[in-house]
């Protein structure tokens with residue numbers, strides 16, 4: 001079954017390896033996107049898991065000084081172009097409608113940005129990222145920035161004035177606004193203004209109370225605004241203790257109960273997580289998930305969740 005996965009952090013791993021092995025030593029043996037075992041989403045694993053389209057987030061860790069963040073963003077964009085897109089039959093998706101034109105052997109790669117920190121308060125940098133192909137913008141990571149507050153640094157405010165400009169710029173370019181990581185006040189502002197909205201990697205807070213998950217009311221607002229809620233595989237967002245694939249079902253059930261059968265999708269967070277769901281440890285294991293989803297929900301629902309809902313909504 002074909003998969004669209006709306007979040008992974010492979011670019012950060014590729015950038016860190018590039019800096020380590022190329023810039024700071026004589027060892028030029030760079031991590032290969034084709035088959036490096038350090039990567040949950042390498043090219044071989046994406047093929048093995050029948051991932052048709054993988055989103056790749058530019059993500060700058062909080063510890064990077066603001067003055068260096070733009071450089072880091074460009075380095076990760078460079079890894080996307082030089083390493084990911086260099087893989088055989090990998091195709092850069094510059095508009096979502098191109099997904100349906102992919103040939104059987106091709107894998108679509110989507111560039112995204114997680115965290116407006118990368119462009120500071122400079123809308124020109126944001127436009128530059130859009131021109132490089134960024135199709136989805138996560139306004140924040142967990143920390144607050146010049147646009148909004150994150151789920152881990154909630155000062156109780158919504159968007160800044162600059163944040164409103166950022167939303168308008170996304171609307172102008174047809175870019176998705178990703179509300180995963182956003183605080184509730186920021187979420188409410190975005191919902192009222194954004195043309196295209198998605199939570200690329202979040203679960204249901206009514207099932208497990210974690211700041212990275214979405215309240216029932218937020219899920220309903222996403223559904224009412226033609227958005228998507230894409231289930232994330234990071235165990236700390238699913239339940240306490242060890243996590244199996246079936247532990248995702250209550251989250252799925254809740255989103256469906258709220259009316260989101262056609263708004264639900266997948267956003268693994270592979271390469272950004274350090275704990276894993278049993279039997280779902282990398283993109284190559286996606287069939288373990290789709291088999292279990294099919295057993296429980298049927299093939300029609302599973303296919304819609306894995307692929308069709310995104311296509312119908314955004315392509």
Ligand SMILES: [Zn+2]
Nearest residue numbers: 114181201272
């Ligand atoms: Zn994230």
